Amino acid sequence: MNKLSQIYPNDRVTLRDVSLRDGLQLVREVPSTESKIEWMRGEYAAGVRHFELGSFLPATRMPQFADIRDMITAASALEGAHSAALALNDRGATDAIQTDVGEIVCVVSATEEHSNANARRSRAEAIELVRRTAELARASDRRPLVSVGIAMAFGCSIAGEVSQDEVLRLAEAIFEAGADIVGIADTVGFAGPAQIQSLCEKMTVLCGDRPLNVHLHDTRGMGVANAAAALDAGARILDGSLGGLGGCPFAPGASGNVVMEDLVFLCESKGFRTGIDLDALIAVREIPQREMPGEPLHGAIARAGLPPMVEWRR
């Protein structure tokens, strides 16, 4: 069994928690490193094993991720935990390689317009960065996975509609550049389940044995429905965020990432065992609530509780 299928087994659904990365990207109050570690350990104790922990960027630009190395070290101390962090330039990739991180995450925009506006580089340049990052990773001792998220894959806040063919072409180029995993992101929550299912079906064919990662936002209330559609189309890695943390700068006041707790309920109700104790996961919400009282937490299952008779209740 190779490393990829050990970390992301194809025969089960993996839920990656991105609350400590995407969820902290826009917040006004930043929790202390101790609180973030307590938060991660709480989720780990509930059964979560995959954590996106931050971004390798200058602390001056993203102070909330200044402690990314400490977070990775703390994750490495948890048996079976898999850490991931963003590297958005060569410096970030070089820095990431020096750490114990399990997965380096790069981003390629689906549209030239968003790529230029967001990363000040073309999509071709972004893919060349993926190639250099993958080369660094392969040449390193620890050989972290390299995964690439295609942002705005279902519609772009700048360019508008995005063609599926374009996304598939980019995905192919990203694999060719050496990425282990490609993900597609509904960055601004434009898609409904029909769009998600259609692109995911094509992407799972393209991915073959490699798992497909889907990153969803609940901006327009479609998060859980879109996750169900992604699962139906064969996607086996879904990103979620505790309490739905992670707003969108393009839609102020809107809900953020799809809620991890509700995703767990969805997966279990569809017969995918997640290994996550939902009551224990819900209890972790207390930490962001305490550390960032100004950030609203979303999610229905945390308010309503589990149905009394679910057979998978632990």
Place this chain on the structure above:
Amino acid sequence: MNKLSQIYPNDRVTLRDVSLRDGLQLVREVPSTESKIEWMRGEYAAGVRHFELGSFLPATRMPQFADIRDMITAASALEGAHSAALALNDRGATDAIQTDVGEIVCVVSATEEHSNANARRSRAEAIELVRRTAELARASDRRPLVSVGIAMAFGCSIAGEVSQDEVLRLAEAIFEAGADIVGIADTVGFAGPAQIQSLCEKMTVLCGDRPLNVHLHDTRGMGVANAAAALDAGARILDGSLGGLGGCPFAPGASGNVVMEDLVFLCESKGFRTGIDLDALIAVREIPQREMPGEPLHGAIARAGLPPMVEWRR
């Protein structure tokens, strides 16, 4: 074309707004009749045509529905609007027949336990009430439709699990008793999309040419995903509630009915034209907000707005 397929054409999705009935069932402040009519007219102007407006019950028991006759009269003045109201006993059915209501809605519980606790009658007695109501309707001049919702069809807050066979058996008996439409309700929000799809597929076979109505609550965040699953399984009548109004007495603080606005977005994104102008519908939220400031309104699309490039935007 018969009356049923005129009111609920099988080749399109019908969204029924239940906010003026289910949404007012548990509220502390009750809007005035004038405000309720303004609310209905606002939704009508946005394109909604199907309204569940209240219940024929003694005003002492449900003061929020004391004006049910006024509401039905107001609906009749709107061309193409279809009104519905609950009749939960013989007196209610007799009263309903005297009005211009387009549809009388009866309820049968999926479980004997809930039937006894909620309606103080057995399921067999509830079906006999359907039979008498259907006979009254057929013998009347206006011949309103008779529809029956099977409450707790996906799990019961009292009895726990509910077998699909039991629901199908009840549905058959309800049709045999003379109902025009049978609906299935996830009254306490226990189901995920797999459960919804599975039962809806069996129900659409049983219904044949008759449309299937599905009534969903968003208690555990599955509302929109469940609606998508119901549509995939061929259900063509979905209940929704403006702002998700309509809490559940068994899950205090939980979200209520599936949000009408988000349902519209879902349907349109799946290629089902609803004829509803989402911006105009969202504007109607101002009325419950003003009249019932203590009741939280739910829904993501109202906060985020429509994506800029949806081709169905009116």
